[in-house]
Amino acid sequence: MILLKGITLDGRCIDMLIAEGRIARIGPEGACTTWELAGDVEMMDCRGKVAIPGFVNMHTHAGMALMRGIGEDVVFADWIRKIWEVEKHIDEEFVYWSTKVACMEMIRTGTTTFNDQYWHFTAGHRAAADTGIRVATGFDIMDQGNPEEAAREQERCTRWYEEEGHKWTDGSIWQLAFHAIYSVSEPMMLWAADFARSHDLGLHIHLCETRKEVEDCKAAHGGLTPVEYLDRLGILGPRLIAAHTLWVSENDIRLLAEAGVHCVHNINSNAKISSGYRFLYDEMRDAGINVCLGTDGCASSNNLDMLEVMKTSALFQKAWRGNPRAMPLDELLRMATVNGAKALRLDTGRLEEGAVADINIIDTDNSFFLSPGPFLANLVYSAHSDCIDSVICNGRFVMRHREIEGERETLAQARKLLTKIQ
Amino acid sequence: MILLKGITLDGRCIDMLIAEGRIARIGPEGACTTWELAGDVEMMDCRGKVAIPGFVNMHTHAGMALMRGIGEDVVFADWIRKIWEVEKHIDEEFVYWSTKVACMEMIRTGTTTFNDQYWHFTAGHRAAADTGIRVATGFDIMDQGNPEEAAREQERCTRWYEEEGHKWTDGSIWQLAFHAIYSVSEPMMLWAADFARSHDLGLHIHLCETRKEVEDCKAAHGGLTPVEYLDRLGILGPRLIAAHTLWVSENDIRLLAEAGVHCVHNINSNAKISSGYRFLYDEMRDAGINVCLGTDGCASSNNLDMLEVMKTSALFQKAWRGNPRAMPLDELLRMATVNGAKALRLDTGRLEEGAVADINIIDTDNSFFLSPGPFLANLVYSAHSDCIDSVICNGRFVMRHREIEGERETLAQARKLLTKIQ
Numbered sequence: 001m002i003l004l005k006g007i008t009l010d011g012r013c014i015d016m017l018i019a020e021g022r023i024a025r026i027g028p029e030g031a032c033t034t035w036e037l038a039g040d041v042e043m044m045d046c047r048g049k050v051a052i053p054g055f056v057n058m059h060t061h062a063g064m065a066l067m068r069g070i071g072e073d074v075v076f077a078d079w080i081r082k083i084w085e086v087e088k089h090i091d092e093e094f095v096y097w098s099t100k101v102a103c104m105e106m107i108r109t110g111t112t113t114f115n116d117q118y119w120h121f122t123a124g125h126r127a128a129a130d131t132g133i134r135v136a137t138g139f140d141i142m143d144q145g146n147p148e149e150a151a152r153e154q155e156r157c158t159r160w161y162e163e164e165g166h167k168w169t170d171g172s173i174w175q176l177a178f179h180a181i182y183s184v185s186e187p188m189m190l191w192a193a194d195f196a197r198s199h200d201l202g203l204h205i206h207l208c209e210t211r212k213e214v215e216d217c218k219a220a221h222g223g224l225t226p227v228e229y230l231d232r233l234g235i236l237g238p239r240l241i242a243a244h245t246l247w248v249s250e251n252d253i254r255l256l257a258e259a260g261v262h263c264v265h266n267i268n269s270n271a272k273i274s275s276g277y278r279f280l281y282d283e284m285r286d287a288g289i290n291v292c293l294g295t296d297g298c299a300s301s302n303n304l305d306m307l308e309v310m311k312t313s314a315l316f317q318k319a320w321r322g323n324p325r326a327m328p329l330d331e332l333l334r335m336a337t338v339n340g341a342k343a344l345r346l347d348t349g350r351l352e353e354g355a356v357a358d359i360n361i362i363d364t365d366n367s368f369f370l371s372p373g374p375f376l377a378n379l380v381y382s383a384h385s386d387c388i389d390s391v392i393c394n395g396r397f398v399m400r401h402r403e404i405e406g407e408r409e410t411l412a413q414a415r416k417l418l419t420k421i422q
Numbered sequence: 423m424i425l426l427k428g429i430t431l432d433g434r435c436i437d438m439l440i441a442e443g444r445i446a447r448i449g450p451e452g453a454c455t456t457w458e459l460a461g462d463v464e465m466m467d468c469r470g471k472v473a474i475p476g477f478v479n480m481h482t483h484a485g486m487a488l489m490r491g492i493g494e495d496v497v498f499a500d501w502i503r504k505i506w507e508v509e510k511h512i513d514e515e516f517v518y519w520s521t522k523v524a525c526m527e528m529i530r531t532g533t534t535t536f537n538d539q540y541w542h543f544t545a546g547h548r549a550a551a552d553t554g555i556r557v558a559t560g561f562d563i564m565d566q567g568n569p570e571e572a573a574r575e576q577e578r579c580t581r582w583y584e585e586e587g588h589k590w591t592d593g594s595i596w597q598l599a600f601h602a603i604y605s606v607s608e609p610m611m612l613w614a615a616d617f618a619r620s621h622d623l624g625l626h627i628h629l630c631e632t633r634k635e636v637e638d639c640k641a642a643h644g645g646l647t648p649v650e651y652l653d654r655l656g657i658l659g660p661r662l663i664a665a666h667t668l669w670v671s672e673n674d675i676r677l678l679a680e681a682g683v684h685c686v687h688n689i690n691s692n693a694k695i696s697s698g699y700r701f702l703y704d705e706m707r708d709a710g711i712n713v714c715l716g717t718d719g720c721a722s723s724n725n726l727d728m729l730e731v732m733k734t735s736a737l738f739q740k741a742w743r744g745n746p747r748a749m750p751l752d753e754l755l756r757m758a759t760v761n762g763a764k765a766l767r768l769d770t771g772r773l774e775e776g777a778v779a780d781i782n783i784i785d786t787d788n789s790f791f792l793s794p795g796p797f798l799a800n801l802v803y804s805a806h807s808d809c810i811d812s813v814i815c816n817g818r819f820v821m822r823h824r825e826i827e828g829e830r831e832t833l834a835q836a837r838k839l840l841t842k843i844q
Contacts (some may be wrong), residue, residue: 065789065792066792066793066794067793067794068793068795068799068800068803068804069793069794069795069796069799069800069803069804070793070794070795072750072751072795072796072799072803073746073747073750073751074746074747075745075746075747076746079746086794101789101792102789104789105789105790108789267737268737270741271737271738271740271741272736272737272740272741272746272803273740273746274740274741274743274744274745274746274748276741276744277741277742298793298804301803302799302800302803302804303790303803303804303805305806308806312734312737314694315689315690315693315694315734316693316738316741318693318694318695318696319692319693319694319696319698319699319738320699321696322696322698323497323696324495324496324497324498324501324694324695324696325495325496325497326696328494328495329494329495365833366833367487367523367524367526367527367530367833367836368527368725370487370488370523370833370836370837370840371488371489371490371491371492371720371840372488372489372491372492372508372840372843373490373491373492373494374491374494377490377491377494377724378490378491378724381490381491381494381694381723381724381725382490382491382720382724382725383725384727384730384806384807384808385806386806386808411787411788411789411792414789414792415792418792418793418794421794
């Protein structure tokens with residue numbers, strides 16, 4: 001059990017008890033003295049600190065954490081060539097340690113759940129489980145139109161799901177991924193959608209990331225946009241998590257909304273590799289789409305900091321729309337927390353009795369919060385992630401006062417492995 | 423004297439001696455054992471750390487540090503009303519402590535020189551001097567077209583310059599500021615330009631920040647843009663430091679370049695209050711303009727973090743130009759350091775023997791630098807300012823291993839003062 005004494009929640013100073021992975025009790029400050037507490041209780045004095053939900057990073061490739069900076073200030077074609085060159089040398093061990101570094105960086109920046117897509121996903125899952133945060137990941141389909149590869153992937157996916165996937169007991173989520181409509185054959189997309197449906201799994205894809213993807217799709221499929229094409233295939237639906245959705249039409253938004261698709265905005269990646277920036281947030285929100293935030297992988301957007309992504313998202317929206325009211329702070333926080341939880345069907349992202357206890361404890365004793373403005377403005381626009389003092393995931397501390405267990409050893413091990421790809 | 427042992431500079435491990443405010447000597451690692459060192463030497467073991475120049479924040483209003491968050495997610499008219507309401511209650515004491523908080527935040531984020539513009543500038547200067555960093559500041563003219571106010575300002579400016587300004591001995595720079603062409607009368611702008619010329623001072627202004635400013639100027643001055651208008655008045659020249667220059671024409675860029683005007687990009691402020699984002703960096707650089715970076719004041723852009731500004735600037739350039747090669751890392755670093763030094767006529771912003779010693783010592787022992795990519799990519803795109811371990815300004819430590827002298831007391835004092843404006 002954990003007792004957070006005197007922490008501020010929604011402007012009120014409270015006591016919060018965490019037990020069996022959940023928020024067991026919330027009461028006014030001092031109330032805890034009247035609570036009957038059985039067993040070991042770890043008490044943290046949280047006076048002057050503020051609780052917010054742990055962030056849910058809804059699109060990343062954590063296994064790429066050790067590849068950041070490989071291609072800087074270069075065009076996409078040169079960048080992807082470098083990535084592929086490096087990926088020839090990676091194996092399960094590399095993905096484990098790279099994901100473990102990513103998890104520690106995510107903890108340090110307040111993320112308690114991440115929606116991943118990468119090779120050797122079982123190694124990625126082990127890394128998350130070993131650091132104590134939650135991953136949604138699973139088999140990643142990318143047959144590149146090769147029927148033999150498709151058959152192999154179907155066999156492996158089925159086997160891995162049976163052998164391991166549905167047995168994960170650490171709170172992580174097995175889901176299916178296919179890369180994108182341009183890297184996966186039509187039969188394979190249909191197979192994946194069917195597999196996801198029959199096993200009740202989420203399906204994580206890249207969609208409408210670049211203008212070229214849309215143009216190529218229209219040329220190949222009688223003028224259909226990627227969203228219309230997936231609609232025709234019957235793949236749209238509430239289990240679909242679509243990353244990017246940057247180049248979408250009015251009709252696309254209608255289709256995504258009607259089907260209940262969850263959309264993930266990744267501004268840092270989109271801006272940095274110049275895919276675009278005019279993400280239609282207002283239009284999607286107004287249509288009823290559940291919009292989430294993600295960082296994308298470190299090879300394209302270099303870090304996994306959701307607080308930074310929140311700020312950049314808002315700056316871009318306010319700038320290109322010429323409207324300083326665009327993407328207000330309360331919506332921004334929901335996009336980074338409870339909207340992601342909703343997409344992954346998790347009972348978290350909210351700090352209420354009964355919810356899964358994923359909590360960031362914010363230290364406000366610094367210049368960034370010394371202001372007459374609201375807490376959220378200070379958190380998003382002024383502070384950086386180093387104001388995150390402690391992090392709880394699944395009811396357990398994964399960072400206490402900026403200390404993460406095993407971090408030094410992980411960095412040292414990763415440093416050794418880096419020589420493999422240099 | 424300070425001896426930085428085993429620090430990395432431009433990829434080489436070196437020893438660096440700092441004496442009398444300047445970089446006295448640079449030699450290969452270990453060379454310091456052969457140097458004859460007279461007097462007290464403070465040695466810092468810098469193995470694994472990297473030296474870069476201190477940042478030069480070329481446009482801010484440090485006295486607004488305690489006003490951040492006052493108007494969030496609101497349009498400009500509502501925002502400025504709130505600011506003016508608050509500014510009724512500020513006095514010299516408020517500006518001193520607010521600027522002191524700003525200075526501590528700037529030190530924490532690696533800024534060693536800031537180009538300021540605010541009321542009660544002598545209090546601002548004292549705050550900078552007391553924390554050990556360098557400010558360029560001075561009388562701020564804004565007569566709002568009122569001849570009586572203009573006369574008062576001329577008298578005060580002259581008196582203050584004679585009594586105090588030219589006697590500053592802490593390395594700070596007395597300069598003149600006028601707010602903008604729409605808030606200062608033509609005779610007053612001419613007077614300020616003449617005063618700056620005859621006393622050899624810099625002149626710091628806002629220019630072409632909003633589309634409205636350009637349109638209003640054209641309507642009032644026979645179709646002349648603000649730049650063309652200042653050119654006609656003979657005010658353009660190498661002593662002019664123009665903040666924003668966001669809405670400029672091809673002819674404006676030619677005029678600014680020919681006159682040697684220094685331009686300051688403030689993307690976080692421009693994006694957040696929706697002034698615009700299509701800053702013509704490539705065009706200005708190609709025309710030969712010295713382009714610098716600034717944060718603007720905390721009331722509009724919420725923090726004073728130059729590293730964050732570097733990243734946001736690059737993301738916006740790459741995004742709106744659709745070119746991932748836009749604003750490359752080496753240029754970005756120069757914009758944040760030596761270009762600002764050049765505008766202020768300071769012999770700093772470069773780490774070479776003889777230069778003024780303004781140095782950021784970067785700690786790379788964390789996940790953000792664990793990568794096969796170049797140091798600058800990790801610094802700008804992956805890390806945050808909390809990787810700045812120690813800061814030297816004018817040859818003296820202003821932060822050692824994240825500790826700043828007097829920071830707790832300053833925050834406590836500022837907290838008390840905040841009640842004045844709440």
